[in-house]
């Protein structure tokens with residue numbers, strides 16, 4: 649059977665490389681839209697998506713995921729996976745803007 653809806657889901661890269669340069673855009677999870685399904689987690693080539701710790705999250709019962717910004721290489725795979733397979737909860741955000749908005753420094 650042909651599975652057309654998976655056609656545009658990216659393949660996992662053959663090898664995993666860490667961050668070398670600061671990406672222009674960084675992945676950011678819109679927590680209000682994230683179902684916590686975790687479908688995006690295995691697709692991240694640098695393994696920097698994780699569920700929010702249960703003690704830091706009250707409602708809904710399934711915690712959303714979060715990105716470890718310092719490790720994100722800005723590849724956009726997670727955003728494509730979320731849009732194609734589940735919901736539309738990951739945005740690629742300008743790294744400078746993200747720093748400003750969250751008052752953090754992203755290496």
Ligand code: SF4
Pocket residue numbers: 677681682683684685686687688689712713729730734735736737738
């Ligand atoms: S695939 Fe989308 S909805 Fe599912 S956990 Fe990841 S960001 Fe959240």
Ligand code: SF4
Pocket residue numbers: 674675691692693694695696697715719720721722723724725726727
């Ligand atoms: S943009 Fe790429 S590196 Fe960053 S969280 Fe998403 S899949 Fe991981």
